[in-house]
Amino acid sequence: MYQFNFQPVFGNLDLLLYGAWLTVRLSLMAMVLGLVVSVLGAVAKTSGIRPLRWLTDVYVEVIRNTPFLVQIFFIFFGLPAAGISMSPNTAALVALVVNVGAYGTEIIRAGIESIPRGQIEAGRALGLSPVQIFRHVVMVPALRNIYPSLTSQFIYLMLTSSVVSIISANDLASAGADLNARTFASFEIYLVLTILYFLLALGFSTLFGAIRRVFFTYPASR
């Protein structure tokens, strides 16, 4: 009979909590930078400039049709051959941003394309500047439309970040693996890890809900 022993977990809870903090930090940075990449990608894709559109197409298709595992290996182990060498934690962040940027580009492009042309023309008729039109008439309504897809992509990003330990980057999963290597309480450790990841996902989900209420509700219903 298997004897449960949670002592190794609770005795080292500080290690796991620190790992959880690293995962939160890594994910948050990847989300913010990934959002920037996504918006730029979506703008490039919907712009009339052809070479820019082709370039974005190649980026999106390559990333969306290859495994994340291969992408992160390529960035960490492959790029040094081209003289680009990053620390494991930086490489993990870059890989996550590049990955989520491709999915985000498609999501936001869909949002932008959901804005009827007439709405943009209405903005022009009101005498708004192109920047004002882009911000208030296109981007905010677009984000409002695709907000659920984008945030679930972000939560998926946080869960995906659990594989970054394969390039020896530090996060919650690597903290668990290190603890497991020392104590062999695999089941207990991964059970607690599962709960922590679930709580993190729940936390992000709550955060996204709050952001939505503040920034993306219709002015009339505020």
Next chain:
Amino acid sequence: MKLNRRIFTALAAGALAMGLALPASAADLDAIKNAGTVRVGMLVDFPPFGIQDASGKPDGYDADVAKALGEFLGVQAQIVPVTGPNRIPYLLSGQVDVLVASLGITEERAEKVDFSKPYAGISIAVYGDSGLEIAAPEALAGQSLAVARASTQDTGVSAVAPQGTDIRRFDDDASAVQALMSGQVRLIGLSNVVFSQVSTVAGDRFDKKFDLSSQVQGIAVAPGSDALLDQVNAFVDQAKSDGTLDQIHQKWLGEPLPDFVKNAQ
């Protein structure tokens, strides 16, 4: 990896206990000479020491040593494949006369079998960029070093590395080696066996910095086979001095027999 090793250790311990229950049957040198064959137990799943060649025949460092032992005794070496857990029971039950099975010399095992002088060894060491001056663990501070998580080298490095050593833990030796080759780390904790494979790819880009631990392996005979053990020891001495072991070691591990094996008693 560590778990596998534990299972392996548990199995080996079980096998030892079984071996204890069996009556040890000593091998008789005259019987071997009369039969014209010596039955040698060896592993076939432990590259590069014991492997199977393309036609399924046992090959590797141990196979070459077994053949040389047969020649020394003036008989044919008949190789019997054994596994890690069952190799000692095979010997003690008289199904093989000797083990050339990468059997690490430990005190526990020495109570069950009689070991010859060491004929091979595995060492764990820190390797790194040839240009880097690292002679002792103290010099590791500020350096990045890759190891396979929870491996013997992880334990070894973690025990001696000073504060400020950037130990990067990867899932296996292959990823750790990849990190070294791509320049993401400048040092690595590795066994000489794996390092010999790295050297075949990387040439002299990397060299050994300092040893962490080593384990020597002996040829084993059943207790009471003193005449045979004398002959095996004579064989090991001769093979060390006439370069036979150097040659075999060069063939399979890319360097002559290491000094820690030559000098060990």
